[in-house]
Amino acid sequence: MKQYSYKINGIDYDVTIHAIKGQVATLEVNGMPFNVEIIGSALSEDDLPTMGAAAAAPAAAPAPATEAKPAAPTAKGAAGAGTPVKAPLPGVVTKVLVGDGQHVKKGDVVLVLEAMKMENNITAECDGKVTGICCEPGDSVMEGTTLITIG
Numbered sequence: 001m002k003q004y005s006y007k008i009n010g011i012d013y014d015v016t017i018h019a020i021k022g023q024v025a026t027l028e029v030n031g032m033p034f035n036v037e038i039i040g041s042a043l044s045e046d047d048l049p050t051m052g053a054a055a056a057a058p059a060a061a062p063a064p065a066t067e068a069k070p071a072a073p074t075a076k077g078a079a080g081a082g083t084p085v086k087a088p089l090p091g092v093v094t095k096v097l098v099g100d101g102q103h104v105k106k107g108d109v110v111l112v113l114e115a116m117k118m119e120n121n122i123t124a125e126c127d128g129k130v131t132g133i134c135c136e137p138g139d140s141v142m143e144g145t146t147l148i149t150i151g
Contacts, residue, residue: 002048006048011143017048034140082131082151085122086144091115093139098148102130108149110113113141 006013018026025036095112098104104124105131131151135141 003082020048021051029142032140033093045050081147082128083126085148086151087113087123087141088120088122088143088144089115090114090142091140092119093135093141093147094119095137096133096135096148098130098133100130100133104128104130104150111135113118113147122147126150 002017003018004017005013006015011120012030014028014030016028018028018118020026020038025038027034027036036042048130053132057076092115096110097112098108098110099145103129104110106124108124109121110130113122128150130148131146132149134147134149141147
């Protein structure tokens, strides 16, 4: 187990790498568990630097964690044009209640995000049409991640 601390865009991240097996690293980012697929050659825990070494290599670990799953071709895609609905806190998407192209009104619940064992209703911040769905149930997201866009 290796532990690292990072500050990315002013946000502190505590990363604990529990294990690396083949192409999958089991880790925690700020207490949230992730399974991160390593692209390229396989690593082992011996390949990771110690805290005294330069943090350039493991600094990339938190970025893939925001995309815990590859994009699903039908439900999850790029953010569309319009107002983003962002995650107010880190959590796991449990339900996406709208579809691409669906009309919503300000205050409509568009998604359910589980954080700290509580379900949080995420609402539309404006009237409009859903122009992009950037997550799907089961995705782990960090605070500030765009979940849905409304145009």
